[in-house]
Amino acid sequence: MAKGVWIVAEHRDGALRKVSFELASTARKLADQTGDEVAAVVVGSGVEAMAAELGKYGVDKVFVADNAAFEPYTTDAHAAAVAKAVKDNDPAILLVGASAQGKDLAAALVGKLAAGLATDCTDVKIEDGKLVAVRPMYAGKCFGEVVFNAAPAMASLRPNVFPIVETAKAGAVVKFDAGVDAGALKTKVVEVQKEASGKIDVAEANIIVSGGRGMKGPEGYGILEELAGVLGAAVGASRAAVDAGWRPQSDQVGQTGKVVSPNLYIACGISGAIQHLAGMSSSKYIVAINKDNEAPIFAKADYGVVDDLFKVVPALTTECKKLMA
Amino acid sequence: MNIVACVKQVPDTEAQIKVKPDGSGIDEGGIKWVMNPYDEFGVEEALKMKEKFGGDVTIVCVGPARAMETIRTALAMGADKGIHISDPALENADAYTTASALAAAIKGVPYDVILCGQRAIDDDSGQVGSVLAELLGIPQVTVVTKVDVDGQKVKVVRPIEGAQLVIESALPAVITATKGLNEPRYASLPGIMKAKKKPVDVKDAAALGVSADAKAKVGKFIPPPARPPGKIICADDTPEGKAAEVAKLLREEAKVI
Incomplete structure (x- = not known):
């Protein structure tokens, strides 16, 4: 019978990504309820040292597939390796990060393992010894409680939602041969074009400063960049702003962009179309700055400011700088 | 070059979603149904490939009777023929089941490239394209903003957090489209007229030999917390x-x- 709570640890440029610690902490919590062990799979090149770090967050055992063919990440190589470890060990639950890479990997694993996957979950729990995963659907217009009829029960967890908790466990390394033949791989990464360093992706940001049609043009975003700089935030955009070509597609928040749940979302000049509200209303705190006091965004805001954003935002930047000094 | 584009019919982005009182699903009353926006990018890319290399574009869709309208929309945009997989047993199908049905239908069609939207904006699962690739035993490249076909290879651009990856894949392959890939065309009036005469095969789960046993299902729908x-x-x-x-x-x- 399937047993154990597993995670796939994600790493980039030689370091584990934060979502891996969120996965480990969450897996520990679930395993303590089912009385199981937590195991992690790490697939990469020169990644053995990461095992000890995972042990700090409650991982008992770390399955490591170490091979030059695993860097950089490709779907075919990594999915084959993780599927091998899962088939050989039969875990009951498998958690993956709902990052770009995690979502790609998890979906391929569904095909390889004939399993069920709940994507981008905001909560996971054990009921009657089984995983129940809670996830937004329709970009957050409703939620679904997902139950599973196949092993492993798979869930990808939205980054930045699950707390990181330290629990010292062994993190014992078990090396395995994934049996992946580098010559048989059909995809390869031929180039990595990095964006300006320090840019935070809206999907992973703790704070998002977002602008809509009210920014009046691409140059309007300068004041949002400044506020974001002070707060260590990402700059987001509404569909209207992206469709107008003011901001890149990767910054779009909403039903046809990214669905986000940061600690703080500051909406500037965004009226609040339903498809935008769906994508951000699970943020912990929402500030809306808009001239129109009837804008629907105010219904979702914890703090609303009815005023000219071109005056309020620079003043807010100054105030935040003072408070955070 | 033969191209398959998979489409799904979903509620429009402006739709209010109301959960049924017993939590068994959503109330479909008053919903305007449209082609999933990410699938539109896939169909557009398929048509561009056809214009460049020749060949046929086949639209494949799993959905109830109303989804025929979405298939006709894709045919009106310029696709050549359709396969409509329609079966009440598949109505709450999970990604694995949906992909199994698509794979079974696509096995009877010659293809060099399969295009899908990166996710449907109703269930937001983002799995079907990937599972389809696995079931057909072909490579996949997901969530891409640029596609260049060159002989038996394709080069794509895939944005990830803080970077863009340029990935090369052998063909045939499944490619999943995201916003930024292209600007989908509107169907022209002559296109709409022609679409009415284009062939659409309707198949059910039994004809495709697909079991509707879900690996995962939504046990309960819940309205968002106020x-x-x-x-x-x-x-x-x-x-x-x-x-x-x-x-x-x-x-x-x-x-x-």
């Missing part, structure tokens, strides 16, 4: 005063900065 009422900041009524008040609340009450 947000507590917020406050409008008045302070001293100057923009500076309001900004100072917000900053203070974020620091002392919300404790998020």
Whole structure:
């Protein structure tokens, strides 16, 4: 019978990504309820040292597939390796990060393992010894409680939602041969074009400063960049702003962009179309700055400011700088 | 070059989603149904490939009777023929089942490239394209903003957090489209007229040999939690005063900065 709570640890440029610690902490919590062990799979090149770090967050055992063919990440190589470890060990639950890479990997694993996957979950729990995963659907217009009829029960967890908790466990390394033949791989990464360093992706940001049609043009975003700089935030955009070509597609928040749940979302000049509200209303705190006091965004805001954003935002930047000094 | 584009019919982005009182699903009353926006990017890319290399574009769709309208839309945009997989047993199908049905239908069609939307904006699962690739035993490249076919290879651009990857894949392959790939065309009036005469095969699960046993299912639908009422900041009524008040609340009450 399937047993154990597993995670796939994600790493980039030689370091584990934060979502891996969120996965480990969450897996520990679930395993303590089912009385199981937590195991992690790490697939990469020169990644053995990461095992000890995972042990700090409650991982008992770390399955490591170490091979030059695993860097950089490709779907075919990594999915084959993780599927091998899962088939050989039969875990009951498998958690993956709902990052770009995690979502790609998890979906391929569904095909390889004939399993069920709940994507981008905001909560996971054990009921009657089984995983129940809670996830937004329709970009957050409703939620679904997902139950599973196949092993492993798979869930990808939205980054930045699950707390990181330290629990010292062994993190014992078990090396395995994934049996992946580098010559048989059909995809390869031929180039990595990095964006300006320090840019935070809206999907992973703790704070998002977002602008809509009210920014009046691409140059309007300068004041949002400044506020974001002070707060260590990402700059987001509404569909209207992206469709107008003011901001890149990767910054779009909403039903046809990214669905986000940061600690703080500051909406500037965004009226609040339903498809935008769906994508951000699970943020912990929402500030809306808009001239129109009837804008629907105010219904979702914890703090609303009815005023000219071109005056309020620079003043807010100054105030935040003072408070955070 | 033969191209398959998979489409799904979904509620329009402006649709209000109401959960049925018993939590068994959503209330479909009053919903306007459209082609999933990410699938539109896939169909557009398929048509561009056809214009460049020749060949046929086949539209494949799993959905109830109303989904025929979405297939006709894709045919009106310029696709050549359709396969409509329609079966009440597949109505709440999970990604694995849906992909199994698509794979079974596509096995009877010659293809060099299969295009899918990166996710459907109703269930937001983002799995079907990937599972389809695995079931057909072909490579996949997901969530791409650029596609260049060159002989038996394809080069794509895939944005990830803080970077863009340029990935090369052998063909045939499944490619999943995201916003930024192209601007989908509108169907022309002659296109709409022609679409009515284009062939669409309707198949059910039994004809495809697909089992509808879900590996995962939504046991209960829940409305989103209501947000507590917020406050409008008045302070001293100057923009500076309001900004100072917000900053203070974020620091002392919300404790998020």
